[in-house]
Amino acid sequence: MPTDLRILIVEDQPLLLLDLADQLVDFGHHAVTAGTARTAARLIDTNIDALVTDIELGDGPDGLALARLAAKAHPGLPIVVVSGGVRPTHAQLPPGAQFLPKPYRVSDILAAIDTQKAAHAA
Known part of the structure; x- marks a missing residue:
């Protein structure tokens, strides 16, 4: 996998958000x-290379709605x-998106990306 990807991470639990961010930087x-889907929706057009989102994001839209918006x-x-x-379910995910249950390994996230x-390149 190429390095230097800009990966948007959406997670409402600050410790999980910071941990994943730190690990991706290490890679x-x-x-x-x-921390919210609303904030992330404003960042989708900021030249990101991938999206990693939790489903349950507290108040507001959930991660599935955000994933569908990003895919569109x-x-x-x-x-x-x-x-x-x-x-x-597979039908709830945008086409091509992958689901990983928590706890996940960062290597699994990077492999899915x-x-x-x-x-997409094929």
């Missing part, structure tokens, strides 16, 4: 962070949806 990527705005954008409580980038 050579740039982390753009948001940027077809082919790699999207990884995560959750510790909700297990979405890489798989989607390769599928």
